[in-house]
Amino acid sequence: MITPVLLAVLALVLTGPAPAVLARSSWPYRVPRAAVILWQAIALAAVLAALGAGIALSYSIAGRPGEPRFDPSSPRDLVAALILAMTALVVVRLLWAVGRVAVGTRARRKRHRDLVDVLATPDGLIPGLRVLAEETPLAYCLPALRGARVVVSVGALDRLDDSELKAVLAHEQAHLRARHDLVLEEFTALHHAFPRWVRSDVALEQARTLVELLADDDARRRNGPRPLARALVALAGSPAPEAALAAAKSATVLRVERLAGPAPNERTLSTLTYAGAVTLLVLPTITIAAPIVKAIVDAVS
Amino acid sequence: MASEDKAPRPLGDLERLVMEQLWAAPTALTVREVHEQLAGTRELAYTTVMTVLDRLAKKKLTERERDGKAWRYRAAAPREELAADLMRDALDRAGDRREALVRFVGQVSDEEAALLREALSRLDGQEQTG
Numbered sequence: 001m002i003t004p005v006l007l008a009v010l011a012l013v014l015t016g017p018a019p020a021v022l023a024r025s026s027w028p029y030r031v032p033r034a035a036v037i038l039w040q041a042i043a044l045a046a047v048l049a050a051l052g053a054g055i056a057l058s059y060s061i062a063g064r065p066g067e068p069r070f071d072p073s074s075p076r077d078l079v080a081a082l083i084l085a086m087t088a089l090v091v092v093r094l095l096w097a098v099g100r101v102a103v104g105t106r107a108r109r110k111r112h113r114d115l116v117d118v119l120a121t122p123d124g125l126i127p128g129l130r131v132l133a134e135e136t137p138l139a140y141c142l143p144a145l146r147g148a149r150v151v152v153s154v155g156a157l158d159r160l161d162d163s164e165l166k167a168v169l170a171h172e173q174a175h176l177r178a179r180h181d182l183v184l185e186e187f188t189a190l191h192h193a194f195p196r197w198v199r200s201d202v203a204l205e206q207a208r209t210l211v212e213l214l215a216d217d218d219a220r221r222r223n224g225p226r227p228l229a230r231a232l233v234a235l236a237g238s239p240a241p242e243a244a245l246a247a248a249k250s251a252t253v254l255r256v257e258r259l260a261g262p263a264p265n266e267r268t269l270s271t272l273t274y275a276g277a278v279t280l281l282v283l284p285t286i287t288i289a290a291p292i293v294k295a296i297v298d299a300v301s
Numbered sequence: 302m303a304s305e306d307k308a309p310r311p312l313g314d315l316e317r318l319v320m321e322q323l324w325a326a327p328t329a330l331t332v333r334e335v336h337e338q339l340a341g342t343r344e345l346a347y348t349t350v351m352t353v354l355d356r357l358a359k360k361k362l363t364e365r366e367r368d369g370k371a372w373r374y375r376a377a378a379p380r381e382e383l384a385a386d387l388m389r390d391a392l393d394r395a396g397d398r399r400e401a402l403v404r405f406v407g408q409v410s411d412e413e414a415a416l417l418r419e420a421l422s423r424l425d426g427q428e429q430t431g
Contacts, residue, residue: 108390112402114360115387117313118320119380134384138391139405151391156405168405175403184403211403229424233417236406252406253416260424 003287004060007053010284014046023202029258030266032213034273036183039207041277043190045284047094052288054087059295097193101185113142116151126150126169131157137235141172143181150176159234167219167227168235174218180211209251216255220263229259315339315353320362324380329366329373 019042022028028035062080071077120130128149132138138153150172152165160168175181187207219228236252258264322335336350354374357363362383365372378386391402409417 109402112387112390114362115383115390118317118357118362119384119387121317122314132387134388136388136392138388140391140402142402171405181403208403226424229421232406233421236409236414236417250407250409250413252409253413253420256417256420256424260420260427 003290004053004057007049007056007284007287011046011049011053014042014049014280018042019202019206023206027269028206028210028273029213029254030264031270031273032210032217034270034277036207036210036214038273038277038280039203039210040183040186041280043187043203045280047190048281048288049284051087051090052284054083054090055288058083058087059292094190094193098186098189101189101192105181105185105188109142109144113144113147113149116142116149120151123152125165126173129169139168139172139235141175143176143179148176156235160231163223163227164231164234167223168231170219170222171215171228174215175211178211178214178218180215183207183211209254212251212255213258216259217264220259225259225263229256232256232259312349312353312356315345315349316357316362319350319353319357320376320380323363323374323376326375329368329375331368331371331373333371335374 019039022039022042028038058080061083062077070081116130116132120132123129123131128147130149130151132151132153134153135155136153137156137159138151139156140151142149142151150169152168156168157165184204184207187204191201191204216228232252232255318339319335322338323330326334332347332351332354335354336345336347339345339350354363354365354372358365358374362377363374364377365374367373391404
């Protein structure tokens with residue numbers, strides 16, 4: 001009975017306090033690549049622990065451990081089956097969310113791409129670049145398996161000099177090359193998979209910031225920190241209408257301040273972060289697998 | 302999923318040119334009319350224009366109606382309307398739509414704009430002294 005309790009506690013810690021603490025820390029910004037992996041590990045470990053808790057609870061309630069036969073006349077077996085069914089429901093809900101987000105995102109992106117293709121003019125500067133005749137400063141990428149596009153508005157071009165534009169394009173191409181959209185999609189799906197009252201958007205928000213930092217690091221390696229920082233300031237020039245936005249330091253401020261500092265080189269910290277991610281994944285997996293393996297061994301011998 | 306990306310690039314460029322013809326025209330145009338207008342500036346097969354108009358109809362960017370034996374095509378919406386749709390999608394970071402696009406920068410408050418300028422001037426100072 002100890003395994004399901006431990007797994008449930010682990011799942012709760014990984015969905016609530018752990019993300020909250022991590023989101024308030026600033027060290028993940030020093031190792032964005034490792035931090036993205038850590039967030040993915042936390043999310044996956046939380047799901048595994050929650051499912052593991054269900055499976056382990058059902059297993060420990062069922063009539064006689066190691067007895068493979070299901071006995072419908074035994075109330076214990078019925079409760080065990082019910083718990084197992086609820087666990088399966090969580091899996092279904094998760095898969096449904098992943099599918100819905102994937103389909104929805106692709107449909108919306110396809111419509112956006114169709115619009116970009118008829119409204120924006122191609123520019124030979126980089127392959128896939130489209131220039132949109134809009135005054136609002138705007139730069140973003142449209143990821144795709146093939147034929148990804150980078151969209152820049154005329155308003156953005158007006159505000160950027162050549163080196164700044166190069167930095168922006170390098171940033172966007174880094175997103176496309178690394179398929180950061182898929183990383184964000186995972187967190188979006190996870191976000192949608194849980195009912196509104198348990199989910200929080202810290203993981204999604206953090207993932208969003210971290211992939212920006214990753215693309216920034218890539219652009220910085222190519223052109224140095226200065227053009228990118230200047231481009232960020234030039235394009236962020238339009239203050240938000242809502243004052244509420246000022247509550248937390250936005251990712252843009254974080255990014256520019258980070259570019260103003262020395263280039264990140266954090267071997268030890270990133271190694272530790274990766275190690276933490278692996279540990280998180282191994283922990284629930286072993287606790288789930290151990291009793292099952294033991295039961296199989298017991299049944300065979 | 303991959304099929305949407307398979308279109309060879311020249312067709313994509315033609316789509317834009319064809320849409321521009323349709324937006325500029327006061328009435329719906331037949332394939333022949335679109336072809337005649339475009340053929341003046343580039344070598345273009347009639348069937349290619351037909352394909353492009355058909356693709357645009359599938360993307361719900363054009364609408365067609367019967368006119369005798371021919372189809373007449375017109376833009377499904379004015380250019381400004383589609384541009385507004387696109388901008389809304391590109392700028393909307395609220396609610397469930399915000400994963401659609403990842404923009405280079407978001408909006409900042411006045412206070413943050415000051416922080417940004419300060420950080421930038423620090424960076425510029427470093428460049429000059431270092």
